[in-house]
Amino acid sequence: MAQTAVELRMQNINKSFAGVHALKRVDFAVRGGEIHALLGANGAGKSTLMKILSGAYRADGGTIQLEGRTLAIASPADAKEAGIHCVYQEVDTALVPSLTVCENILLDRKPGKGGARWIRWNSLYREAEAILRDIGYEIPVKEKVENLTLSEKQIVLIARAVSQQAKCVIFDEPTAPLSIEEAERLFEVMKRLKMGGVACIFISHRLPEIMAVCDRVTVMRDGRHVWTKRTEEIEIPHIVEAMLGKSFQEEYPKVAARIGETLLEVRGVRRGVKVRGVDFHVRSGEVVGIVGLVGAGKTELSRLLFGADVMEGGEIVLDGRSVQLREPRDAVRAGMVLVPEERRKEGILVEESVRSNLTLPILKKFTAGGFIRRREEKEHAQHMIRELGIKTPDEEEAVGYLSGGNQQKVVIGKWLATEADVFLFDEPTKGVDIGAKRDIFTLIGRLVQAGKGIVYLSCEISEIIGISDRVLVMCDGRIVKELTGSEVTSENILLYASGGESHEEK
DSSP states (O other): OOOOOOOOEEEEEEEEEEEEEEEEEEEEEETEEEEEEEEEEEESSHHHHHHHHHTTSSOOOOOOEETTEOOOOOOOOHHHHEEEEEEESOOOGGOOTSSBBHHTTTTOSSSSSTTTOOOOOOHHHHHHHHHHHHTTOOTTTTGGGSSSHHHHHHHHHHHHHHHHHHTTTEESSTTTTHHHHHHHHHHHHHHHHHTOOOOOEEEOOOOOHHHHSSSSSEEEEEEEEEEEEEEGOOOOOHHHHHTTOOOOOOOOOOOOOOOOOOOOEEEEEEETEEEEEEEEEEEEEEEEEEEEOOTTHHHHHHHTTTTTOSEEEEEEEEEEEOOOOOSSHHHEEEEEEEESSOIIIIIIOOSBBBBHHHHGGGGGGEEEEEEEEEHHHHHHHHHHHHHHHHOSSSSBGGGGGSHHHHHHHHHHHHHHHHOOEEEESSSSTTTOOOHHHHHHHHHHHHHHTOEEEEEESSSSSHHHHOOOSEEEEEETTTTEEEOOOOGGOOOHHHHHHHTSOOOOOO
């Protein structure tokens, strides 16, 4: 399909919050028929810029033009009327779960035509099916949205935008919660929109995705536009340097640590078909990476090791002692803690303060006679905020308002004071920007130097290669291969993770 003349242009956009400049004379433009990446570390201003474009915020100054016409966007309704739509990571806030796929796609449609009072359901079903076919999907249009997968819900949002003749669609971290296969299908939908002349803005922390999918890249830093370049003109190190404002030659900082005695032994641990007789060990000062494709059993294994699920067989030995883990409390008491994949559901209390989250596991230290010594608790929280570089207005801010990277620092910070010996990290960089990733890797390095044992579970192969001393590859609930030294390559990991060869368990 031929490209259209659609062009969306934001010029000299300014925005301040309580006297702090979030955006400083920012220019940004996206053309119809392109996928344009908008990148930046936490606090760079990209989210603020997109909230202005989508009507959630009002700019203090500047103009927005679409197809040469100046827009006055004062609300999300104004943005949608102009043809600007958003597909967010948290799709449930934009959909009505109790309604059908068809009803959600055509939600803003007036029932009937020409004053008719009756809804022509069969006509609407056919229209919704046609829209889904146009973007390459088949979802039962009579199915309730609450029964769909996350990726299918995203497609419903995209279909709604198409039904309203969208001219620009903002994709804000849409792939963060998706599997590799689901992300690939989403990219195909984005490419179909591009071929139809839609201007697509793509925000993602996964830089390889950006290089594979986008036509142009804009980088922001400290509320300013840094540069806009065509994808073929740049490489990932150029993007990282522009985002951080400095060279980033060592993405995964390794530290010199002495590997000591065995801290954790896992012997024949199993539960159903997801974890089938897993054996491995972790030593003091060592990072053991466990890598596998989605569904390999990594998260299920981490939950067993933390006592969140109960083993059906096997043994866990910590510091030479066999331990019975019936609940997470048992693991914490034994000296093993988990930074879970779903941090908002399992790692933090989103409505509680940073202080409460940081001190929750050690609250007894600040309690006497049934009363909490608030001053000591507050001082501890402030110390951890400084120590970990948590960006928050103060310790009383609700954790749910922090960025993904800072939420993750809170999850890690709450465990540091427990003096655990073994730290389990399950997809710790999911949904965090490149700067926060480096902070997490640096923190892991500090734990290693302190003699802790680290189990790092991820499907991000580059992270596993960059941070691990040894790599264990999981496939279908089993450890199928241990890789060390020169064996640790992306090709080997993919080979064994996809079941390309059969092996004795190591």
